[in-house]
Amino acid sequence: MATKEIADCLKALVPLATASLGLEHLDVDVDGGGRRGSYGPVPWVRIFSRHYAPTAQEGFYLVYLFAADGSRVYLSLMQGTSEFRAGKRRPAKDRDLIASRSVEARTSLRSMAGTSSDAENIDTIDLAADVLSSVGSESRRRIHNYEAGTVLARCYNSRQLPAGDGLFQDVIDMLPLLAYLYREPVALDLSRLTEAAGRAPQDVVNRAGQGVARLRQGRLLDPVIRKAIEVRAEDLAEADLHKWGWEVDRVGAYNRGYDLDCRNPDGRTLHVEVKGTQSHGDEVVLTPNEVRHNQGATGCVAEHALYIASEIRINHDNGVMASDGVGRWLRPWVIQSDDLIPTEYAYRPSEPS
Structure with missing residues (x-):
């Protein structure tokens, strides 16, 4: 099936799935x-979500990737893998940073009762870049970045791609994982699924229900609560910044390593990482991406600040509402290695010799 046919098929199915x-x-x-x-x-x-991943360069999205030799196709949950360099969007040079972001996202998904280790999901993909003798180093880097940027994927023989209902099923399975990385809640509507599934409604309903159940079995906070705390913390930080004359864009969804991109009239830029918590905020969790950005691994020349909104209250009387919060600024913010406490390591054992 050609890419245009797949895109046309998905354009009809995705609104039903969402x-x-x-x-x-x-x-x-x-x-x-x-x-x-x-x-x-x-x-x-x-x-992709126009809100969370408006371009293929930023944020998380689902993508069908066709191996360069035409042998296989992957449905990949992945991230943007390019950067703006020398006036153009080019493949990011730091592949280790891309891979660390993938590990970070995969670790988060593992909290959902084994989601990332399901039999149909794989952690690595091979787009057969080595068979291409006529491409330049930048194109080859782009392909390898796609591989490093994959959080998890499903693999199909290119001659045995699923038909429309199969595509629908796999998208239904993967969309809750994408929503989880966006910190967005999933509310399964069985009647809409049954209507949309067509020939095999019960199978689609059963499998989709299992996927949503995983979201509700995870060790992390319910996504609704997590999102409410995040938004409340950003609201508090943005109020301070506006008071001080900064223009603010919220960019946390784009996986840049910070949450607020700020500019003021004298041309300065400020990148703010925002942490919200119901605790006293004595300790916060930083991702590898946030640490690397702060410590200069990305070559960022902006000022950096950390805003911690502690003691946020959650009220369940009318849905989930976040209120209150005690704000604290660290600015300038420079992370010292001695201040970091390792909590876990991603380990991929090599094959026995």
Whole structure:
């Protein structure tokens, strides 16, 4: 099936899938790319939220990636893997940073009762870049970045791609994982799923229900509560920044390593990492991406600040509402290695010799 056919099929199915999961507000769309000779030798079809991943360079999204030798296709839950360099969007140079972000996201998904280790999901993909003899180093880097940027994926033989109902099933399975990384709640609407599933409604309903159940069995806070705390903390930080004359964009969804991108009239820029908590805020959790950005691994020249909103209260009387909060600024903010406490390590054992 050509990429255009897949994209057309998904454009019809994705609105039904998002409606069935209560995710219409993500404003999900489908587009395609690649197929540009040696510059873009890996074709792709992307399922993305216009809010959280407006371009293929930032945020998390689902994408069908076609191996360069035409042998297989992956449905990959992945992240943007490019950066703005020398006036153009180019493949990011720091592949270790991309891989660390993938590990971070995969670790988060593991909290959902084994989601990332399901039999149908794999952690690594191979897009057969080595078979391409005519592409340049930048195109080859782009392909390897796609591989490093994959959080988890499903693999299909390119001659045995699922039909429309199969595509629908796999998208239904993967969308809750994408929503989890967006910290968005999933509310399964069985009637909409049954209507949308067509020929095999019960199988789709059963499997989708299992996927949503995993979201509710995780060790982490319910996504609704986590989102409410995050938004409350950002509201408090943004109020201070506006009072001090800064313009603020919320960019946490784009996986840049900070939450607020700020500018003031004299041309200075400030990157703010925001942490919200119901505790006293004596200790906060930083991701590898946030640490690397703060310590200069990305070459960022902006000022850096940390805002901690502690003692946020959650009220369940009318849905989930976050209120109160005691704000504290660390500015300038420079992370010292001695201040970091390791809590876990991602380990991939090598094959026995």
